[in-house]
Amino acid sequence: MDNPTEILSFVMGAAALMPLLGACLWFWIGKKFGNEKVAEKIVSVGAVSFMAVSFFCVLYTFLNVEGSARVTFFEWIRFNSKSAVNFAFLLDPLSLTLGLVVTGIGTLIHLYASGYMHGDPGFGRFFTYLNLFVFSMLMLTFSDSLVGVFLGWEGVGLCSYFLISFWFSEEENANAGKKAFIVNRIGDLGFLIAMCALFKVFGTLNIPELLAAVQAGSLTPDQLFWIKIACFGLVLGATGKSAQIPLYVWLPDAMAGPTPVSALIHAATMVTAGVYLTCRMQPLFLLNLEILEILAFIGGLTAIFAASIAIFQNDIKKVLAYSTISQLGFMFLAVGLIAPVAAFFHLITHACFKALLFLGAGSVIHGLHHEQDMRHMGGIRKKMPLTFWTVTIGVFAIAGIPPLSGFVSKDEILHFTWHSHRWWLIMFAFTTAFLTSFYMGRLWVMTFFGKFRGHHEAHESPVSMTAVLIVLAILSAIAGALNWPELWGGSERLNEYLRAVVSQAAGEHTEEAFYSSLKLAGISSLVGIAGLTLAWFRYRNFAGEEFKAPIFRIFKNKYYIDEIYDFAVVQNLKRIGYALWKGVDGFVIDGFLNGCASVSTKASLRFRRLQTGMTQQYALWVWIGFLLLLFGAWSLR
Amino acid sequence: MMSVPISYLLFLSFGVFCFGACGFLIRKNALSLLICLELMLSGVNIAFVSFSRLHQNEAGNILYFLVITVAACESAVGLALILNFFRIKKNIRLEEANALEG
Numbered sequence: 081m082d083n084p085t086e087i088l089s090f091v092m093g094a095a096a097l098m099p100l101l102g103a104c105l106w107f108w109i110g111k112k113f114g115n116e117k118v119a120e121k122i123v124s125v126g127a128v129s130f131m132a133v134s135f136f137c138v139l140y141t142f143l144n145v146e147g148s149a150r151v152t153f154f155e156w157i158r159f160n161s162k163s164a165v166n167f168a169f170l171l172d173p174l175s176l177t178l179g180l181v182v183t184g185i186g187t188l189i190h191l192y193a194s195g196y197m198h199g200d201p202g203f204g205r206f207f208t209y210l211n212l213f214v215f216s217m218l219m220l221t222f223s224d225s226l227v228g229v230f231l232g233w234e235g236v237g238l239c240s241y242f243l244i245s246f247w248f249s250e251e252e253n254a255n256a257g258k259k260a261f262i263v264n265r266i267g268d269l270g271f272l273i274a275m276c277a278l279f280k281v282f283g284t285l286n287i288p289e290l291l292a293a294v295q296a297g298s299l300t301p302d303q304l305f306w307i308k309i310a311c312f313g314l315v316l317g318a319t320g321k322s323a324q325i326p327l328y329v330w331l332p333d334a335m336a337g338p339t340p341v342s343a344l345i346h347a348a349t350m351v352t353a354g355v356y357l358t359c360r361m362q363p364l365f366l367l368n369l370e371i372l373e374i375l376a377f378i379g380g381l382t383a384i385f386a387a388s389i390a391i392f393q394n395d396i397k398k399v400l401a402y403s404t405i406s407q408l409g410f411m412f413l414a415v416g417l418i419a420p421v422a423a424f425f426h427l428i429t430h431a432c433f434k435a436l437l438f439l440g441a442g443s444v445i446h447g448l449h450h451e452q453d454m455r456h457m458g459g460i461r462k463k464m465p466l467t468f469w470t471v472t473i474g475v476f477a478i479a480g481i482p483p484l485s486g487f488v489s490k491d492e493i494l495h496f497t498w499h500s501h502r503w504w505l506i507m508f509a510f511t512t513a514f515l516t517s518f519y520m521g522r523l524w525v526m527t528f529f530g531k532f533r534g535h536h537e538a539h540e541s542p543v544s545m546t547a548v549l550i551v552l553a554i555l556s557a558i559a560g561a562l563n564w565p566e567l568w569g570g571s572e573r574l575n576e577y578l579r580a581v582v583s584q585a586a587g588e589h590t591e592e593a594f595y596s597s598l599k600l601a602g603i604s605s606l607v608g609i610a611g612l613t614l615a616w617f618r619y620r621n622f623a624g625e626e627f628k629a630p631i632f633r634i635f636k637n638k639y640y641i642d643e644i645y646d647f648a649v650v651q652n653l654k655r656i657g658y659a660l661w662k663g664v665d666g667f668v669i670d671g672f673l674n675g676c677a678s679v680s681t682k683a684s685l686r687f688r689r690l691q692t693g694m695t696q697q698y699a700l701w702v703w704i705g706f707l708l709l710l711f712g713a714w715s716l717r
Numbered sequence: 718m719m720s721v722p723i724s725y726l727l728f729l730s731f732g733v734f735c736f737g738a739c740g741f742l743i744r745k746n747a748l749s750l751l752i753c754l755e756l757m758l759s760g761v762n763i764a765f766v767s768f769s770r771l772h773q774n775e776a777g778n779i780l781y782f783l784v785i786t787v788a789a790c791e792s793a794v795g796l797a798l799i800l801n802f803f804r805i806k807k808n809i810r811l812e813e814a815n816a817l818e819g
Contacts, residue, residue, distance in 0.1 A: 693815030696750075700742055 088141060089151035092169050095137035095183070096218045102130040102211040110204015120203050124194030127207040131190045131214065135183035141171055142180055147580060148172030150224055150288070157227065163284045170224035170287060173577045177424065178221045178356055181431050185348045186214050188548045192439050193340035195544035196446060206246060206338070213239035217349055221356070226275050226285040229357070233271060233321065236350045237264045243341040244334045256336035263330040267320015274313030277306045278364075287360065294363045304367065311364055311371045314357060315378075322354030322408050325382045329642060331405055335397040339442030342397060347404045347438050348431040355411045355427055359420040362582050366418070376416025376500075380508035383409030385639070387515035391522065392636045395452050396441045399523050403478070404434055406512060410493050413509065419496040420582040421575050425563045426493055428574075429485035432559050433477040436552035440471035443541040443549060444527060448534055454526040456535065458622065461528040463538035466546040468528050470553040475524045477556045479517035480608035482601065488560030491604050498600055510607060517608040521615025530622050567594045726767035734760030747802065747809040751795045758788045 106123050113119035152168040159165075169175075190210065197206050216235025223229045238261075245257030279285055281303045282293050299307070318324070323331035334346045345351070358365065358375065365372050383406045390402035407430050414423035445452055447464050461468040477486035490513065497509045532538075540546065564570025567589070575584070634640070737756030744750055762781045769777025803809050 691818060693818035695811055695814065696742055703738065703742070 084144070085149070085151060088145070088149060088171070089153065089169075091137045091140050092151055092171065092222065093153060095134045095141070095179075096169075096215060096222070098130045098134045098137075099211040099215040099218070102127055103208045103215065106204045106211065107208040110202070110208065113204075120198070123204050123207050127211060128187065128190045128194060130211065131183065131187040134214070134218075135180075135187050138176065138179045138183050142176045145171050145176065156225075159283075163286075165225045165227045165285055167228065168224045169222040171222065172581050174356070174360060174424070174581045175221050177428065177574075177578070178352070179218060181428055182214065182217050182221060182349045185431050185435050185552075186217075186344060188551060189340050189344040189348075189435060189439070192343075192442070192545050192548040193338070195542045196340055196442055197338065198542075202246065206243075209239050209242045209246070210341070210344070213243070213345060213350070217353075220353055224287055226278065226287065226290075229287075230268075230271060230275065233317075233353065234268065236345070236353065237261065237268070237321070240264070240334065240345050240350060243345060244337040246337055246341065253336040256330075256333040260330040260334050263327050264320050267317045267327055270313040270316025270320065272313070274310040274317065277310035277313065281306045281310075291361075291363045294367065299367075307364055308368050308371070311361075311368045314361055314364070315371060315375055318354030318358050318375075318412070319378065320354075321357075322351050322412070323405050324354070324378050324409060324412060325385060328382060328386065328405050329645060332398055332401045332638075335395070335401050339397065339438060339445060342401070343435045343438035343442065346401065347434040351404065351408060352411070352427045352431070355408065355415060355423055358412070358415045359424060359582055362420055366583070372416045372418065374416070376413050376502075376505060379409045379412025379414075379416055380497075380505045380512075381409070382406070383413060383512040384508045384515070385409075387512045387519065388635055389638050390519040391515060392632065394454050396444065396454050396457070396523060396527065397438070397452055399454075399519060400434070400438055400441060403437075403516065403519065406516060407434065407478070410490065410509070410512070413505065414493045414496060417496050417500050417505075419493065419584050421563070421578045421584045422489070422492040422496055424578060424582075425574055426489040428562065429477070429489040429556070429559045432552055433474045433484075433486055433556040436470060436474040436549060436556050437478065439545070439549055439552065440467055440474060443467040443545050444471075444538075446541050446545070447538045449536040451534055451536065454523065455622075456533050457527045458530040458534070459528070459532040460534075460538045464540045466540060467549060470546075470549040471528070472524065473553040473557055475520045475612075479520050479612055480513060480604055481612075482605050483560060485556050485559035487601075487605060487608070488564060491601050492563070492565070494604050495597060495600055510604075513604055514607045514611050517611025518615050521612040522619050524612075525615055525619040526622055529620060533623075565597065567597050723767055723771050726770075727764060730760050730763035730767065732760070733757075733763060736760075745810055745812065747799045747811045747814075750811060751792055751799070754795070755788060755792060758784060 106127060109119050109123055149171045150168055151171065152166045154167050155164055156167045157165040190207070193206070193210065197203055200206065213236055216232045216239060218232070220229055220232025220236060223232060241257045241261040244260050245254045248254045248257070275285060278290060281299075282290055284290060284293075294307070316327075320327045331346060331351065335342055337346070365375075386402045386405035386409060390399050390406065393399045393402060407426070411423040411426050411430070414420070414426065444457065444460065444464065444467060447460070447467070448457065451457065473484065477484035480487045480490050482488075494509055494513065497505050500506075561570070563572050563574040566572050637643075734757050737753045737758075737760060740753035740756065741750055744753060762784055765777040765780045765784070767777075769775060769781075799809055802814060806813055
């Protein structure tokens with residue numbers, strides 16, 4: 081192993097295989113040793129250390145790859161003599177950044193989960209799924225072909241299903257898992273269509289070759305048409321996986337899973353796969369600016385839509401789920417406005433502070449003996465000081481209080497929105513920023529301030545949980561430094577780094593731009609502070625009263641979207657299914673088969689009379705046959 | 718030596734065979750059926766020997782020996798069957814051996 085490529089392929093292979101190996105091991109241990117204390121210890125230490133190894137492998141690659149590299153493990157699918165799909169990793173700034181987020185946050189959340197899931201009968205099973213998820217996510221991130229990305233894409237969907245319905249003995253959880261799985265399938269159809277269309281145009285599914293072919297230009301109108309179809313498919317896939325309108329409905333229900341799962345899969349990593357994919361395929365989208373426009377609009381609309389629902393939720397995890405949808409909307413807004421670096425920056429900071437918030441919420445839930453309703457919380461900041469302070473940092477970060485990370489990344493997106501001069505989007509973005517700080521303030525105040533309204537005495541969580549919270553709080557506070565704007569004396573390192581693979585309009589460096597950006601930052605931080613202040617005064621003395629006016633009922637009921645979908649889609653599908661079951665399967669297919677069976681039964685009832693058991697009668701038949709043969713031979717003479 | 722026309726011999730063979738066959742179809746006693754089978758085989762044997770005479774070779778005669786051997790075996794097996802049948806049913810009426818009725 082003396083040449084760098086071999087070392088890279090070894091390191092990256094280890095990074096991807098450690099979680100997979102872990103998944104197999106924990107499954108075996110969980111099956112073999114069940115609930116024994118030792119097994120739990122082994123699994124938790126093992127899972128965390130495997131993840132840490134994976135993280136350091138990715139980190140090593142990150143530090144050692146100049147620009148981008150490709151490592152090929154083996155040939156996977158050969159189409160013809162010219163093109164094949166390899167089992168290969170594409171190591172470029174985009175994938176390595178996401179890979180670091182996945183394994184880094186993943187390690188922390190594994191550590192947290194080992195405390196959170198302590199004593200659960202499905203301990204081994206839980207870590208099996210979690211490690212399998214990380215493996216799939218790494219496949220999605222690093223694969224250099226769309227086929228590999230699709231493998232990971234489906235893998236994370238599957239693990240998400242497993243983990244949402246992890247406590248499957250309650251029907252509600254199982255249904256939530258099914259819902260997530262089925263809604264994701266609709267998005268996956270889009271991905272498949274995109275793959276087919278791209279294969280038709282370019283005859284290859286390797287991402288670098290595809291993008292090179294697109295950038296080489298000189299495409300015929302026919303090819304452009306198919307690329308447009310592919311873009312539509314990718315947008316559909318992204319909305320499914322990243323929970324955007326119209327396919328966002330599964331994410332709030334996905335909160336049925338254990339809280340570490342919500343933090344890792346449904347906030348920090350998996351749901352950002354759509355953002356990653358659209359950034360990765362940016363050259364295709366640049367050929368179809370109108371689709372980018374649609375994407376920006378979807379993002380903006382989802383952001384404000386989910387934020388307006390989040391205000392009225394009482395389940396602490398549901399608030400965070402809608403908040404996640406809303407923040408993902410921000411990311412898509414940025415992607416649609418050709419600011420993928422801003423989107424990616426927000427992805428990273430969001431991964432930090434949303435993981436922190438979810439884990440903080442998990443700590444609260446753990447401390448209150450599985451109480452999730454914020455109306456039954458309150459005043460627990462004294463009982464859980466570490467959780468309180470870390471969550472406070474998370475809340476301030478997402479609300480956009482300078483200089484925390486959420487402020488910097490959100491401000492960048494607001495900056496791009498402002499300069500796009502699309503008034504709808506500007507309105508969406510700023511309103512969402514206000515709503516975000518308001519509902520986060522509501523969550524914060526209702527949980528930690530006022531009088532205690534719960535039933536159980538609160539207690540602080542174990543060290544394995546609070547330590548993770550502290551690390552994440554530090555990350556949430558300082559992650560903004562990654563891409564601190566140049567105008568304010570920063571270095572924009574993320575921008576420099578990602579510029580190699582995605583294109584984004586460069587900022588101006590005039591004095592005028594400086595003042596306008598300061599103005600914007602001032603407005604956005606004022607908006608954030610205003611939201612928090614309003615929430616403080618509204619909920620400081622919360623005693624159970626809520627918004628009474630009938631107009632709010634529509635928000636409380638989440639715009640009745642679930643009911644509309646149920647009426648328009650689910651019921652009709654059920655009816656079609658019923659018709660197919662009764663009509664086609666029951667009548668046509670079963671009718672045909674049963675008819676054949678009954679005809680042969682009736683015929684055999686007649687024919688069995690020939691079989692009398694009388695030897696002489698058989699002899700007679702032989703005779704008659706013989707005579708017939710004789711007659712036949714004679715007549716043919 | 719007086720030569721008998723082949724057609725006479727064949728008519729004789731056919732006649733013996735038909736007697737046997739008819740007997741086989743109409744008799745009820747298993748032992749008679751066995752005898753009728755022998756009769757049919759004898760009819761066939763007559764045809765073999767006649768053709769052997771007609772063609773002036775020994776193929777027919779050899780076949781006659783083979784057939785008579787098989788017939789001996791077959792009647793031995795048949796008698797054994799009838800004997801066992803008698804032990805079970807206390808008679809040898811063949812219409813009672815109808816366990817194979819469908």
